[in-house]
Amino acid sequence: MADPMRIRATAAGDSTEVKVLMSHEMETGQRKDAQGKVVPAWFIQSVTATCNGRTVLSAQWGTAVAKNPFLAFRFKGGAKGERVQITWADNRGDTRTDEAVIS
Amino acid sequence: MNERRRNFLQTGGGMTLLTMLAATGWLRPHDAAAADAWNVAAFDGKSMDDTMRALGAGTPVPNSAITFTQTPDIAENGAVVPVGIASAIPNTQSIAILIEKNPNMLAAVFDLPAGTDPSISTRVKMAQTSNIVALVKADGKYYYAAKEVKVTLGGCGG
Numbered sequence: 001m002a003d004p005m006r007i008r009a010t011a012a013g014d015s016t017e018v019k020v021l022m023s024h025e026m027e028t029g030q031r032k033d034a035q036g037k038v039v040p041a042w043f044i045q046s047v048t049a050t051c052n053g054r055t056v057l058s059a060q061w062g063t064a065v066a067k068n069p070f071l072a073f074r075f076k077g078g079a080k081g082e083r084v085q086i087t088w089a090d091n092r093g094d095t096r097t098d099e100a101v102i103s
Numbered sequence: 104m105n106e107r108r109r110n111f112l113q114t115g116g117g118m119t120l121l122t123m124l125a126a127t128g129w130l131r132p133h134d135a136a137a138a139d140a141w142n143v144a145a146f147d148g149k150s151m152d153d154t155m156r157a158l159g160a161g162t163p164v165p166n167s168a169i170t171f172t173q174t175p176d177i178a179e180n181g182a183v184v185p186v187g188i189a190s191a192i193p194n195t196q197s198i199a200i201l202i203e204k205n206p207n208m209l210a211a212v213f214d215l216p217a218g219t220d221p222s223i224s225t226r227v228k229m230a231q232t233s234n235i236v237a238l239v240k241a242d243g244k245y246y247y248a249a250k251e252v253k254v255t256l257g258g259c260g261g
Contacts, residue, residue, distance in 0.1 A: 028206075056218070060146075060211065060212045062209050062211060064200075065210055065225060065228070066228050069226065070224075071224075071225050072187075073224075076219070
């Protein structure tokens with residue numbers, strides 16, 4: 001199981017700003033190890049963010065997203081005390097969901 | 104005895120069929136859900152035209168309402184290049200990031216439901232100095248803007 005994400009959600013006026021730092025290798029499948037063997041691709045393919053059951057962002061990622069991905073976005077609505085939930089799934093079928101309270 | 108053998112054969116036959124299906128890619132045990140949404144053709148695209156076609160973008164139109172935020176002109180480390188894209192086009196539905204000179208151009212596609220600001224930022228890898236293309240879908244039409252980012256140290260194979 002992968003390490004937890006760090007999520008910060010802050011209410012600003014009528015919208016909520018979300019910043020996420022995920023912990024993932026994001027291996028491209030282009031790199032070779034010391035023996036010259038190709039390191040197989042291992043990366044997050046899809047990311048979904050929800051707030052109160054409403055999807056506020058969904059994304060598909062390729063291998064070019066940097067290691068330990070960072071993501072920032074804003075959505076309208078979301079009050080203090082509500083929860084933002086982020087889920088990712090990688091190409092090995094691993095998934096992780098974390099949530100943060102909007103402050 | 105005989106009946107048991109019959110049962111075993113049936114089960115065995117079933118297993119073989121499943122294995123064959125799995126081998127041909129019909130049944131993929133873990134990534135079935137993710138692969139549904141994941142646009143393989145677009146992410147495997149090796150040229151701008153291929154990628155645009157796989158995304159259904161056709162020939163996008165340049166638009167100055169798409170701006171880059173927090174994106175450096177020169178990135179010292181190609182492995183971590185901050186990219187922010189904001190679109191002022193009404194009804195922006197999705198934003199995609201493409202890096203022209205990466206082995207696979209498409210880096211990410213963000214779908215923005217109504218109520219989400221058309222402005223996202225993330226960090227990408229760049230193999231070498233290249234144009235970053237922001238592809239925006241608004242009202243079913245595709246627009247783009249490009250910005251060159253110079254990379255002093257590549258992000259792949261390094």
